[in-house]
Amino acid sequence: MSFIDHAKNPYASLSPAVWRGSTVVFDSFEDFVARKSRQPDGYSYGITGTPTARGLEQRIAQLENGKHCIVTPSGQSALMTTVMGFIRTGDHILVSDSCYGGLKAFAQYWLEKLGVDVEFYPPTIDSGIEQLIKSNTKMICLEAPGTVTMEMQDIDAITAVAKRHGVLTMMDNTWASPLYFRPLDHGVDFSIEAATKFFGGHSDVLMGSISMNNADHYSLLRETQSILGQQASPEDCFLVLRGLETLNVRLKEQCGNALQIAQWLDQQPMVKQVLFPALPSDPGHAIWRKHFQGNGCLFSMILQPADESALGAFFNALKHFPIGASWGGTHSLIAYYPASQQLARAFSPTSEPIIRISIGLEDPATLIEDLQNALQTYERARR
Template identity: 70%
Template sequence: MQFKDPKNNSFASLSPAVWRASTVLFDNFEDFISRKSRQPDGYSYGITGTPTSRQLETRVAELEGAKHCIITPSGQSALMTATMAFIRGGDHMLISDSCYGALKTFSRKWLSQMGVEVEFYPPTIGKNIEELIRPNTRMICLESPGTVTMEMQDIDAITSVAKIHNVKTMMDNTWASPLFFKPLDHGVDLSIEAATKMFGGHSDLLMGTISLNNFDDYDVLRETQSVLGQAVSPDDIFLVLRGIETFELRLREQSKQTQHIARWLEQQPQIETVMYPALESDPGHQIWKQQYSGAGCLFSFTLKEDSDDAIAAFFNTLEVFPIGASWGGTHSLIAYYPAEQQQARHYSPTSKAIIRVSIGLENADTLIADLQKALNAWQHAL
């Protein structure tokens, strides 16, 4: 038996249909032998998607202000797929030192072994990135703010330079999401989102998106997705489609709570620095204020003293905050990044251990009370 998309059917639903398929069937021999011509938007095999996939890609493209979108199995895979689509041996690639760690590791341990010249640059370089561009520079990778240390990048300045030199730009925009910043409107070529975070919103799936305007680049990306086998579960797609329905409501409330908690934390005597661009004290505040319309739910901070015993006491006292490395869901999370990680970087703004916090939808006073107890435990353990 064959299942076809019903036509002229009066059935309608508020919930999207879930199309599961590994194999796409064809009406005749001619359609089958010319199946590759269906790409990048059509259906030729399950890897490149079903109507369920296209529904989410269309929705994300609308949010991003993009003409095209491709979904991948994770935010990490979106970064790698975009890189593999356009980088070849002999190319030069510029990566912000504050970019997602897996992208830096992939570039350093894999791409560099394939003849790619990988260079890390200071996140706050701005227009001076022009000094690093070579004749073979192919791509500039950005993330603003940085995934742990929260440096803001002057996206407008960097993309202006990149356009002059015909260098492609790719930006991880997960922190702000397209609600608070639209990279394509600021000259970025490829906008990456970890849909795992705010789009999904409930810490129960992995997914990434790549949004763009250039059709030729879209064609290359769809082929790359297919060749690398970057297929996405239609059931997870359904969950992201459902999550997007409440995405703006969640993010606005989480942002409001995050700013309240970050401001409180900044006033505590145990704290050395709170890294959050929405704070006036943050070095990237002016760029954030000029280019962004809101702030994400993630921030970091350092304590006045690094002490293993005191840090352990801090984390082991927490009752409301679970310890976990992800973020963006309805549940708050907290994570730890040792001083050695910052000291190993090229351009870290700190050499101290970092505590990173993701604020969810719990009561803000409850979260503050939990942090207060943990700070007191840290103080007593010194």
């Protein structure tokens, strides 16, 4: 008895099919025995994906100018799967101090306890990273601009050092997305996206992607995905495929509006500093201009000093910025990172509280008016 219908399905649509399935069935005993040989691209069990995941992976690989891609259930799982694929007890891993907090926590609280030598490095170290390379250095983790504090990294300088020493590099590229920066073209081995943000685009799905060129790395990570159980659901893959249909137009609009709003905030007396490499005043501007084709929709700012109750008054005065920690979706969002978070870091550029803003698709004039009103409230609350 065959469970496989090999007849050509005459149905055609612009919408990708959602293929569900934990179990993959086989034509014959021999086929089943040889099932492992179907990996890394084929299908042997649901954990490594159905054709819906494969369609999404091909689409993301194209965007990243990469040969291969693996999708995972979240951005954090993409970061963790990449590290777990290659790092073993006794290895040394260099993690930028402004990498995403989940990756840093994983390195600090898990890898270190598993006997990995974890070292956080100053994000703006650039080619100076060479001094930190040891004989057991296996991987360098990058993110540009960094999470919350937005430091730029010279990716080309770091990958040049890494290649000289045979060290792997992985970069969290979520802020720029492959539309505005393609890490693989700059010598990075693994380009990671939290597809939760721009790719999905509507704040309704969690997903991550790992793109790469090296076929051996791809095989190893596909196996790692299976061993760690890191499969994304077919419905979620469908949602991200749908999100990608409008990625270009959403980014153009959101990121253009973010620049406009950041420029306006930069002029406000209550704003001490806007952390956003697209602004000429930002310390990372020259690197950003040289290597990136555009800016993300996310930036941070530091207000003139006041106690936390004034910051509370600022947040609570906002009508068009829901308070939430994610970003990249069609709705603007705002989040708060208290001074204690910056103080806890080894190489933070500031010890002050930070406000992080993600710009959505709302009318920028409405958002500016809302921010203006909240800044006035802040000024009154400071007195």
